[in-house]
Amino acid sequence: MESDNDVALDIIITNVVCVFRTRCHLNLRKIALxxxxxxxxxxxxxxxxxxxxxxxxxxxxxxxxxxCTGATSEEEAKLGARRLARSLQKLGFKVKxxxxxxxxxxxxxxxxxxxxxxxxxxxxxxxxxxxxxLHPAASYRIKNLKATLQVFSTGSITVTG
Amino acid sequence: xxxxxxxxxxxxxxxxxxxxxxxxxxxxxxxxxAVVSEGLxxxxxxxxxxxxxxxxxxxxxxxxxxxxxxxxxxRIRSLCRILRFSSNIxxxxxxxxxxxxxxxxxxxxxxxxxxxxxxxxxxxxxxxNDWPITMGTISYLLQANGEVMHKVYTELxxxxxxxxxxxxxxxLIESHCNSFNLSPSSCPDLxxxxxxxxxxxxxxxxxxxxxxxxVTGRQPVPILxxxxxxxxxxxxxxxxxxNISLINFCKIAKVPVPxxxxxxxxxxxxxxxxxxxxLPWLRGVKLDRKSVAKYTEDILKHRGxxxxxxxxxxxxxxxxxQKCSSVSLSDSEEDVQGPPLKKTxxxxxxxxxxxxxxxxxxxxxxxxxxxxxxxxxxxxxxSQCPSLFxxxxxxxxxxxxxxxxxxxxxxFGDEEILDSEIDxxxxxxxxxxxxxxxxxxxxxxx
Numbered sequence: 001m002e003s004d005n006d007v008a009l010d011i012i013i014t015n016v017v018c019v020f021r022t023r024c025h026l027n028l029r030k031i032a033l034x035x036x037x038x039x040x041x042x043x044x045x046x047x048x049x050x051x052x053x054x055x056x057x058x059x060x061x062x063x064x065x066x067x068c069t070g071a072t073s074e075e076e077a078k079l080g081a082r083r084l085a086r087s088l089q090k091l092g093f094k095v096k097x098x099x100x101x102x103x104x105x106x107x108x109x110x111x112x113x114x115x116x117x118x119x120x121x122x123x124x125x126x127x128x129x130x131x132x133x134l135h136p137a138a139s140y141r142i143k144n145l146k147a148t149l150q151v152f153s154t155g156s157i158t159v160t161g
Numbered sequence: 162x163x164x165x166x167x168x169x170x171x172x173x174x175x176x177x178x179x180x181x182x183x184x185x186x187x188x189x190x191x192x193x194x195a196v197v198s199e200g201l202x203x204x205x206x207x208x209x210x211x212x213x214x215x216x217x218x219x220x221x222x223x224x225x226x227x228x229x230x231x232x233x234x235x236r237i238r239s240l241c242r243i244l245r246f247s248s249n250i251x252x253x254x255x256x257x258x259x260x261x262x263x264x265x266x267x268x269x270x271x272x273x274x275x276x277x278x279x280x281x282x283x284x285x286x287x288x289x290n291d292w293p294i295t296m297g298t299i300s301y302l303l304q305a306n307g308e309v310m311h312k313v314y315t316e317l318x319x320x321x322x323x324x325x326x327x328x329x330x331x332x333l334i335e336s337h338c339n340s341f342n343l344s345p346s347s348c349p350d351l352x353x354x355x356x357x358x359x360x361x362x363x364x365x366x367x368x369x370x371x372x373x374x375x376v377t378g379r380q381p382v383p384i385l386x387x388x389x390x391x392x393x394x395x396x397x398x399x400x401x402x403x404n405i406s407l408i409n410f411c412k413i414a415k416v417p418v419p420x421x422x423x424x425x426x427x428x429x430x431x432x433x434x435x436x437x438x439x440l441p442w443l444r445g446v447k448l449d450r451k452s453v454a455k456y457t458e459d460i461l462k463h464r465g466x467x468x469x470x471x472x473x474x475x476x477x478x479x480x481x482x483q484k485c486s487s488v489s490l491s492d493s494e495e496d497v498q499g500p501p502l503k504k505t506x507x508x509x510x511x512x513x514x515x516x517x518x519x520x521x522x523x524x525x526x527x528x529x530x531x532x533x534x535x536x537x538x539x540x541x542x543x544s545q546c547p548s549l550f551x552x553x554x555x556x557x558x559x560x561x562x563x564x565x566x567x568x569x570x571x572x573f574g575d576e577e578i579l580d581s582e583i584d585x586x587x588x589x590x591x592x593x594x595x596x597x598x599x600x601x602x603x604x605x606x607x
């Protein structure tokens with residue numbers, strides 16, 4: 001890579017995972033019967049509900065815990081979670097929107113160059129580890145940010161945390 | 162409470178200790194072990210109420226290792242003997258296994274995981290002692306599930322905070338070649354090969370594969386198999402050998418064929434063909450995957466120069482194409498007399514580029530969801546020539562179905578939610594009734 005190359009990079013957030021609690025018991029059969037865009041997973045004991053706007057998928061447990069995935073920003077995740085809580089309220093449950101927390105953000109970035117993973121791992125020990133038999137990417141952990149980067153040889157980097 | 166009566170009658174020592182057992186206390190001489198006096202064997206109910214119960218876990222006797230622990234140690238010993246490891250590795254595996262076995266993460270797990278734990282400890286010990294071995298070898302010897310081995314290995318490294326340097330493939334190649342049964346006693350003379358020569362040629366091919374992005378990020382065993390086969394072909398490129406395929410070669414050598422090995426072989430042969438075209442005495446010769454084995458020795462001898470030559474030639478061709486396309490673009494602009502085209506996103510520099518662009522990876526990302534983007538400086542990027550040798554997934558990307566471009570929502574999370582937006586997620590009473598009727602009919606018919 002040239003030293004005077006000022007190429008900036010696209011960092012695209014592809015997924016935001018959040019959780020919240022409804023502080024009430026939820027009847028999954030009722031949600032499956034009266035809700036649209038709903039899949040009832042009886043074996044696992046949860047209901048999957050999909051919203052169109054924002055495009056998120058929520059996993060709902062009878063204890064009142066809800067996990068929302070698929071949003072592309074934290075604001076979207078909050079709005080989607082609130083819409084879901086409102087839908088559950090309309091279904092007749094005494095829902096309270098509490099303990100909202102964003103637990104994971106996944107972003108993707110691509111470098112304009114390829115990366116030699118064995119050399120990268122050697123020069124970044126012990127933060128980096130590379131096991132080609134387990135996974136094709138090297139993982140780089142940043143402890144203070146609690147983030148994990150998956151570095152691929154093509155230059156693609158996935159950031160989670 | 163009873164008191165010891167005087168010194169020991171056997172040796173005269175005054176070191177008398179009380180030995181607590183379940184039902185009978187004894188006073189024992191510490192020096193000679195003689196029992197000086199005993200407590201009552203039977204007690205009354207009122208006495209028993211005041212007795213101190215002694216739990217097994219508090220007994221001073223040394224606890225014996227459990228059955229799982231013993232079996233795990235036996236497994237480690239037999240693995241080390243089969244693979245002829247040094248005593249260092251065996252000892253460090255046993256110490257590590259003892260530490261890991263009693264760790265809360267592994268103590269109450271399935272037997273399958275505990276069986277895999279023994280293999281993982283051996284693997285870690287080998288890595289720490291720079292002994293080249295793959296996880297596949299150990300899971301094959303233990304007849305363990307590969308996925309379970311992977312999970313246990315990752316957990317072991319994480320929970321015990323171990324540092325394991327990765328295995329260098331160049332160290333693995335020798336042991337991999339030794340596993341091929343190509344001695345004159347086990348196969349016809351035409352197919353037999355000296356493993357030292359085989360390993361040497363294979364390590365040169367492996368270095369070439371590493372330089373041309375065929376090794377990074379891939380499983381090691383299929384590459385090693387492909388490289389060994391190519392080396393075997395090139396050491397004696399006679400017709401009878403050239404007609405033997407990779408699968409038949411592995412059958413002759415009595416070695417299993419890993420599934421991706423044939424793909425790695427094709428990639429390696431393509432690289433050799435690209436480089437072989439630079440040899441002056443091969444100008445005019447049609448190089449293909451079958452015939453390239455005959456010239457592999459020459460290609461490997463001059464691989465440094467051939468690599469530089471091939472990349473220089475490719476860059477020159479690319480620059481010429483760029484000049485031609487920019488000239489044709491400026492001609493068409495003059496004809497149309499429109500505003501100049503402004504490109505803020507990346508495009509492929511030319512359609513004629515043989516190998517995939519590194520730009521392709523970036524452009525495919527930007528066509529999907531739009532998250533937080535930073536403006537690209539595309540002009541500087543365009544001027545960089547893509548490399549001739551790229552990771553194969555960039556050269557031949559999988560056709561991906563285009564993602565729907567979802568409009569970015571300009572939200573701040575706390576907006577008001579209208580009832581009309583929620584109504585589309587709730588069924589009307591008529592719909593609910595219709596659904597119940599349909600479900601009832603389905604259950605009746607089934």
